[in-house]
Amino acid sequence: MDGHVGAGSSTRLNGSSGVEQRKRQNINYGANDQIDGAILDVPNVVVRPARQRNRPTASQANAGAAGSSNNGAYQATNEELDEEGLKYGAQHVIKLFVPVSLCMLVVVATINAISFYSQTDVYLLYTPFHEKSPDPGVKLWNALANSMILMAVVVVMTILLIVLYKKRCYKIIHGWLILSSFMLLFIFSFLYMEEVLRAYNIPMDYPTTILILWNFGIAGMMAIHWQGPLRLQQGYLIFVAALMALVFIKYLPEWTAWAVLAAISIWDLIAVLSPKGPLRILVETAQERNEQIFPALIYSSTVLYAVVGATITESNDRSVAAIENGVQDTEEHASSSAGPARRTGNASNVVNDDAAQAAEGMPLVTFKSHGNDAGFTQEWTESHAERVSSRQIEVQASNGQNANRSTEYRTTTTTNRPTSTFEAQERGIKLGLGDFIFYSVLVGKASSYGDWITTIACFVAILIGLCLTLLLLAIWRKALPALPISITFGLIFCFATSAVVKPFMDSLSAKQVFI
Amino acid sequence: MTLPEFFGCSFIAFGTPFAMFVFTIANDSIRIIILIAAAFFWLLSLLSSALLWFAIVPLREYLWFGVIFSVLFQEGFRYIIYRILRRTEQGLQAVSENPSIIENKHILAYVSGLGFGIISGMFSMVNLLADMSGPATMGLKGGSEVFLITSATQALAMILLHTFWSIIFFNAFDVNNYMHIAYVVGTHLFVSLITLLNVHEMYLATLLPNYIILLATAALAFKVAGGSKTSFLRFVKCQ
Numbered sequence: 001m002d003g004h005v006g007a008g009s010s011t012r013l014n015g016s017s018g019v020e021q022r023k024r025q026n027i028n029y030g031a032n033d034q035i036d037g038a039i040l041d042v043p044n045v046v047v048r049p050a051r052q053r054n055r056p057t058a059s060q061a062n063a064g065a066a067g068s069s070n071n072g073a074y075q076a077t078n079e080e081l082d083e084e085g086l087k088y089g090a091q092h093v094i095k096l097f098v099p100v101s102l103c104m105l106v107v108v109a110t111i112n113a114i115s116f117y118s119q120t121d122v123y124l125l126y127t128p129f130h131e132k133s134p135d136p137g138v139k140l141w142n143a144l145a146n147s148m149i150l151m152a153v154v155v156v157m158t159i160l161l162i163v164l165y166k167k168r169c170y171k172i173i174h175g176w177l178i179l180s181s182f183m184l185l186f187i188f189s190f191l192y193m194e195e196v197l198r199a200y201n202i203p204m205d206y207p208t209t210i211l212i213l214w215n216f217g218i219a220g221m222m223a224i225h226w227q228g229p230l231r232l233q234q235g236y237l238i239f240v241a242a243l244m245a246l247v248f249i250k251y252l253p254e255w256t257a258w259a260v261l262a263a264i265s266i267w268d269l270i271a272v273l274s275p276k277g278p279l280r281i282l283v284e285t286a287q288e289r290n291e292q293i294f295p296a297l298i299y300s301s302t303v304l305y306a307v308v309g310a311t312i313t314e315s316n317d318r319s320v321a322a323i324e325n326g327v328q329d330t331e332e333h334a335s336s337s338a339g340p341a342r343r344t345g346n347a348s349n350v351v352n353d354d355a356a357q358a359a360e361g362m363p364l365v366t367f368k369s370h371g372n373d374a375g376f377t378q379e380w381t382e383s384h385a386e387r388v389s390s391r392q393i394e395v396q397a398s399n400g401q402n403a404n405r406s407t408e409y410r411t412t413t414t415t416n417r418p419t420s421t422f423e424a425q426e427r428g429i430k431l432g433l434g435d436f437i438f439y440s441v442l443v444g445k446a447s448s449y450g451d452w453i454t455t456i457a458c459f460v461a462i463l464i465g466l467c468l469t470l471l472l473l474a475i476w477r478k479a480l481p482a483l484p485i486s487i488t489f490g491l492i493f494c495f496a497t498s499a500v501v502k503p504f505m506d507s508l509s510a511k512q513v514f515i
Numbered sequence: 516m517t518l519p520e521f522f523g524c525s526f527i528a529f530g531t532p533f534a535m536f537v538f539t540i541a542n543d544s545i546r547i548i549i550l551i552a553a554a555f556f557w558l559l560s561l562l563s564s565a566l567l568w569f570a571i572v573p574l575r576e577y578l579w580f581g582v583i584f585s586v587l588f589q590e591g592f593r594y595i596i597y598r599i600l601r602r603t604e605q606g607l608q609a610v611s612e613n614p615s616i617i618e619n620k621h622i623l624a625y626v627s628g629l630g631f632g633i634i635s636g637m638f639s640m641v642n643l644l645a646d647m648s649g650p651a652t653m654g655l656k657g658g659s660e661v662f663l664i665t666s667a668t669q670a671l672a673m674i675l676l677h678t679f680w681s682i683i684f685f686n687a688f689d690v691n692n693y694m695h696i697a698y699v700v701g702t703h704l705f706v707s708l709i710t711l712l713n714v715h716e717m718y719l720a721t722l723l724p725n726y727i728i729l730l731a732t733a734a735l736a737f738k739v740a741g742g743s744k745t746s747f748l749r750f751v752k753c754q
Contacts, residue, residue, distance in 0.1 A: 094544040097551075452641040457558055460634065464555045467548060496562055504565035504581060505638055512666055512713035513578055514639055514673050514706070515564075515585040 092429040093470050097463060099238050099299060103436045104462075106242040107249070107444040108455060110192075114199040117250045118448040124251045126150050131253040143255035147263045150256075154267065158278045165282060177297075181224055181240065185217040188243045237299050241433045245440035249448065257445050261487055264438060268481035283479050298430040429470065435482040442490045449498065453505055457497040461489035521647040524667035528640050532633050532674045539625070545607065546626045553596055553630025560592035561585065561638065582707050589631070590684075590700050596627050597685050620689065621682055621740045628681025632674035640670045665718045669710065672725050676706060679729075679736035686739045698735070702728050 111118050123130055126149050129142035164173050190213055197204055220240075223233040252260060271279040439462050447455040465486030473480050508515060540546045564585035574580045600607070600623050607623075643666055659665075680699045687695035706728055712721050737747065 090544045090548065094547055097547070452645050453638055456634075456637055456641060460551060460554050460558055463551050467551070493558065493562075496566075500569045501561055501565040504561075504568050506642075507578065508581070509639055509643060509666070511578060512662065512669070512710060513582060514669050514710045515561075515582055515589070515635070 093467060096429055096431055096466065096470070099234060100431070100436060100439055100463070100466065101459075103238045103242050103245070103440050104443045104459060106239065107245050107440040108447045110196075110242070110246055111249065111444045111448050112450075114195050116195040116199070117246050117444075120251060120253055122251060123253065126153055127251075127253060127256055129253075129256075131255055139255050143253070143259040146253065146256040147259035150260055151263045151267055154264070155278075158271065162278045162282055162285075166285060178221075178225055182217075182221065184240050184243055185220040185224075185236075186213060188247065189213060189216060192243060192246070234299065237433060238436065241299075241436035242440055244433075245437045245444055248437070248441045249444045257441065258491070261438060261442055261445075261491065265481070265483040265487040268483040272479060272481040279479075297434070298432055299436060300430045429473075431482055435486075438483055439486060439490070442487060442494065446490075446494045446498075451498060451502055453502055454494055454497045457493040457501070458490045461493035462486045465489040517647060517649045520663060521644060521649075524640075524647060524663050525644055527664070527667040528636055528670040528674070529633075531671060532629065532636065535629060535678075536633070540629065546622075549600070549623065549626045550630040550633070553627035554634035556592045556596050557589065557631045557634045560588040561635075564588040579708065579711060582711070583704065586700070586703050586707050589635075590703060593627075593631065593681060593684055594688070597624075597688055600627065600685075621686065624682045624685035625678060627685075628678035629674075631681060632677030635677060636670040636674040639673070640666065659716050659718075661718065665713070665722065668722060669713075669725065672722075672729050673706070676703075676725075676729055676732055679732040682736040683732070683739050695735075695739070702732060 127146040128149070129146050131139045131142045133139060133142070161173065190209075193209065193213065219228070219232070220236040222228055223236050224240075248257065248260075271277040274280065442462065443455060443458050446458045465488070466482065469480055469482050469485050536550075540550055564581065567584050567588075568575060568581035571580075643663060647663055680703060683695050684699045687693070687699070706725050709721050709724055
């Protein structure tokens with residue numbers, strides 16, 4: 001596949017022997033550690049210093065070796081610690097907490113500020129029953145029917161995606177994902193902006209609006225599907241997930257929303273864990289092919305793309321290379337963030353040439369969209385798509401040696417010189433955008449009742465559920481569904497809080513009694 | 516007086532805890548997780564006490580009943596957290612990037628106490644704060660106009676008290692000091708029950724004793740955590 005081709009050519013181009021490669025790998029691993037540490041403090045992609053940029057291949061390796069001496073120290077200490085993986089696990093939990101919280105924050109703030117999103121007056125095609133009846137029995141029936149229809153759509157779409165993937169119709173899948181993110185970034189952003197402006201009573205003319213939206217949307221499309229700073233991309237993914245969640249909150253009837261949340265987490269459980277579950281098939285297929293699952297649908301805590309400025313200046317045509325390194329657990333790695341096609345499982349293939357990327361026209365590497373497409377009608381497809389992705393959270397291998405082996409990186413090399421920006425990507429945890437969406441739907445729905453206690457209770461319950469999921473992930477080391485535990489906790493706490501705790505707290509706080 | 520009051524009261528109640536969070540918790544991922552876990556346990560305790568209060572219909576009018584059981588449940592869950600943290604210490608050491616979390620046992624106590632406090636403060640304040648932000652405030656239901664600011668002050672006291680209580684409580688179980696356990700439960704009961712007087716707007720009678728207890732508890736927690744008069748003086752003089 002592409003990846004192998006790329007690796008081969010780069011090896012040739014670099015003229016690096018196996019030994020050098022190994023060295024390089026070590027270097028990389030060192031770099032990896034540094035980044036691991038650095039990411040805690042510096043919220044940015046760390047790019048290796050430019051000093052290596054301008055050296056020819058041979059000296060490059062030497063320089064790298066020199067550089068690795070101090071990095072080697074990190075490595076050694078790392079290997080001594082068996083729990084390394086778990087430690088990173090703890091950091092990664094936080095790295096997921098932050099985006100999940102941000103996404104929920106956007107949704108909750110919007111719900112509270114803009115009444116448009118908390119009233120349902122228009123309905124989706126998929127929910128033909130509108131729960132107009134005052135009778136709870138009828139409402140329940142409506143909600144169940146609606147959620148069954150929605151789930152059927154989700155299941156069908158998921159299976160469609162799997163079939164496409166099995167048949168290697170990557171172009172179709174990418175086209176689908178691009179189309180859906182295009183709709184979200186332009187149409188839904190426009191609706192959102194319109195409502196924000198209306199809520200705050202700000203007049204704005206169409207040219208300005210179009211200018212803003214155009215820039216926003218195009219930047220988003222580039223960041224998501226092509227390349228851009230990691231933070232920007234993550235920001236767009238979070239925003240898109242929040243928009244999608246708002247759409248659900250807005251257009252799903254009240255009880256249906258709750259029923260869908262419950263149904264989707266059950267589906268999540270089945271699709272990921274059952275032997276013939278579609279998502280499991282997806283993961284296994286991706287493993288067989290040694291490539292990534294749709295990076296598109298996944299938020300990764302640590303996808304690093306480095307855009308190497310140096311390469312641009314070079315005489316070569318391949319202007320910018322996206323580097324992506326994913327350290328993955330070779331054993332279990334199911335999906336990783338970015339470059340779908342060329343995951344090279346073993347260390348020998350680690351060096352990739354961007355020539356391979358360039359060859360492809362649209363580099364898969366950089367392609368990561370979340371799978372939202374969302375038309376009214378389409379959001380389902382997409383939601384399901386992200387569902388798909390959502391189930392895979394991944395954890396990396398914990399032991400150092402394994403990590404060492406599994407370190408993958410891709411360096412971009414131009415034909416005459418390797419620019420070794422080693423970007424190490426740490427072992428990242430991936431969380432599907434679908435999880436973001438449904439977490440946010442739950443919290444947003446809870447906050448739409450205007451009670452902050454319930455909102456906070458849901459928030460804490462979801463985070464704890466996420467923690468437990470990640471703990472199980474560390475224990476089992478396989479892709480796990482992220483929704484069931486969190487959504488169950490969230491639903492329990494939401495209903496228990498609004499029914500029981502809220503009256504209690506209200507009577508306490510009305511009398512200023514503190515417990 | 517809506518937005519200024521909102522910000523003022525938020526900062527009174529949550530300014531100090533927020534600073535404590537930023538300077539002592541936020542840098543360590545494992546502490547954040549423990550903080551959230553503690554908050555979750557506090558939620559469980561609240562849920563069980565609210566269920567009890569809700570279930571026993573005849574006593575629902577009597578808040579003191581709910582308060583007493585709520586305090587007992589909270590201390591029960593504090594003990595559960597204590598057991599869990601002590602049992603998983605080895606695992607925590609493996610997970611934490613900072614070994615001091617195990618070496619200094621008070622860190623775990625402090626973190627979980629702060630988690631208890633923050634969530635309890637939030638639950639008591641957050642709806643009030645939402646009301647405060649607009650469209651207008653002037654006491655609730657014709658009540659006193661210092662209602663909101665006293666609530667914020669009391670919430671701050673509760674947050675800090677929870678932190679100190681956890682430090683004392685964890686240590687007391689480590690060294691089997693039953694006096695300290697009794698002190699924690701007793702002062703918690705006292706502090707909570709005395710706030711029943713707030714209904715009669717006797718703010719001086721509630722806030723003053725509570726802050727005195729807060730100071731005493733802080734001193735005790737400081738002592739329990741290994742501080743002494745000299746170390747305090749050294750700290751003050753920045754030596």
